[in-house]
Amino acid sequence: MAAEPQYQRIAALVRGRIAAGDLRAGERLPAIRALAGELGVGRRTVEEAYAELTAEGLLEARHGQGTFVADPARGPARGSGPWVSGHREPIVTSVAVSAGQVLREALRPDRRPDQISFILGAPAADLFPVGELQRALNAALREEGAGALGYEATEGYAPLRAALAHHLLGLGIAAGPDEVIVTSGAQQAIDLALRALTRPGDYVVTESPTYLGILEACEANGVRLIGVPLDDAGMEVERLAPLLAEHRPKLLLTIPDCHNPTGITMSLARRRALLALARSHGLPILEEDAYGELRYGGTPVPRLRALPGGERVIYVSSFSKVMLPGLRLGYLLASGDLHRRILFVKQASDRASGSLVQRAICRCLASRRLRSYLRVVSRRCRERRDAMLAALARELPPGARWTVPDGGLWVWVRLPDGVSALALYAAALAHGVVVAPGGAYFPDGGDPPFVALNFAAQPPERIAEGVRRLGLALRDVLTPRAQAPAP
Ligand SMILES: Cc1ncc(COP(=O)(O)O)c(C=O)c1O
Structure with missing residues (x-):
């Protein structure tokens, strides 16, 4: 039987310490370089272990601050309950309701090259x-x-x-x-x-x-x-x-x-x-x-x-x-x-x-x-999923939650209470990022508080930049506009 890869052993170690309560929500983990030195492994191995645990929702990366044990009350969650659908009854x-508008937007030929699109269900064209x-x-x-x-x-x-x-x-x-x-x-x-x-x-x-x-x-x-x-x-x-x-x-x-x-x-x-x-x-x-x-x-x-x-x-x-x-x-x-x-x-x-x-x-x-190609694509898509999950944890404000997919191309984001996905769609476009408003995926349409993000079609740096812009757009939508002065 093949030996367990090193990064998975490190991930299991950290997982065990979180489960035992030795590492608590909000606690900072050792820096990647320090832990790699301590364990005598390469930095990449520790990075992969942290990425795996981030994808599982156990850790979160905070920009410029390091990696922390995630607080289960926010951020990624494995499905868990009715929030995934937003409605309890069938x-x-x-x-x-027509979903065609989303598809037409996704297929528009005149997209600006600096626009980052998370909308089309495309796999990684570069692969x-x-x-x-x-x-x-x-x-x-x-x-x-x-x-x-x-x-x-x-x-x-x-x-x-x-x-x-x-x-x-x-x-x-x-x-x-x-x-x-x-x-x-x-x-x-x-x-x-x-x-x-x-x-x-x-x-x-x-x-x-x-x-x-x-x-x-x-x-x-x-x-x-x-x-x-x-x-x-x-x-x-x-x-x-x-x-x-x-x-x-x-x-x-x-x-x-x-x-x-x-x-x-x-x-x-x-x-x-x-x-x-x-x-x-x-x-x-x-x-x-x-x-x-x-x-x-x-x-x-x-x-x-x-x-x-x-x-x-x-x-x-x-x-x-x-x-x-x-x-x-x-x-x-x-x-x-x-x-x-x-x-x-x-x-x-x-x-x-x-x-x-x-x-x-x-x-x-x-x-x-074809078999080895599929292995390469799966590995790359996993890296892109992890980049998306890490960016969401970094950039989205409290109150946002998202699923952690075991495969496929999509992360499903539940927006903070009161946010209109259609308003976010428009604000995100102004920041040069295209997301699919959740209503397109429901039989009765409407404006439920979700967006769908395809993580596979962009390399990790573009994902990080796109989610950064999405975070800005979400803050625009959340911040009440200054009242116009009375005429
Ligand atoms: C669940 C699902 N089925 C089918 C398709 C389309 O597949 P095809 O390109 O083979 O028509 C997609 C594309 O996004 C999809 O997400």
Whole structure:
């Protein structure tokens, strides 16, 4: 078995001293250089240990002052309770409010270069495996010529489907290549499932908040939403039974791993409860797993599709976050009649996803380099997450709280009482930083006191600068403006 890395041993030591009460809230830790000298390790090792504990919410870095034991009454928190959702009762709404404005802002081509954006769910563009992809595309064209450029079968390139079925085995999911459908991104898979399984006016269940692409696809399909709150164990499944009986939803869409936008992972107990409930109500589940392979901590929990009773779960994943989004390649796994109905809609929608791209990805999957690339991306994203968490602790005023994600791209920030996220959005723009206002992620929209921050798309220095600007914007919003003199 591999030895525990040194930084983790140091982290465990400090964790133990905090748990034993030897180190108390607000107490300063030894300076990195001093502790490294004392333990006979490199400074980087101590830095990594402190970063890990900061990410866990046990320590906080204060600018120019050092590292302190965190006060649990403020700052990062592991989910814990209803503050993550901002509402206790499920939201049942007849109209999904458009999340399109946030997306349009995120995709604006005229952004100033000095503007720092935490808004788009983009992975780290500076890490894209451009060379690997170029080799795979060239090889496909060289070896297959025009054969790589025709119409593909609607379900996708057969060797790619076989490779995906093999890949899924590594995640504990047993699937035949015949159950896989290659899609144009996870977004298309979500839309296809909605089109295949619902009619306008039907109810659909989601987490609340949830990924705004899910809300958009629901809105486009004219369905009504039941938004179930989350806590630190994921969707509050216990609240579902009466809603299922009353509204008879046709589909439940969930992001159990590294949820967007909260970063929360659903517990095993909740997963089992959800499967049991879905089975007894004949409710199909769509498990969205765009981020599940981007993990930085925590204990992985089996996918819903891999659990007993999960055979009818529609599993959706994508290459957008683990490789690059511009390929527009995702896939879904569905069995029996669900597979047949979704395939029919896919054929009507775009006939098939791009044949050359499918061949290139297939070659990338076969190469070991993709595995090592994923390890590099995960390590870098973890560094960026830690940089974001440390900056939030440094720059945000008391009263702000945020989640500590075990993976994915997002930190979910609860603003101090009384702060409007839309006002903060505008103030942040004036400071040259773009954040996603929380209302975009709720089925009933509004202006709940949250913002979502993507930490993966910027290097750590830009994250620190962006969060510094966000802290300034938040202070602007919190400080009452000087009264204008009476005319
Ligand atoms: C949870 C989730 N699913 C799907 C997507 C989009 O995936 P794709 O680019 O494969 O359509 C995103 C992008 O932000 C996401 O956050």
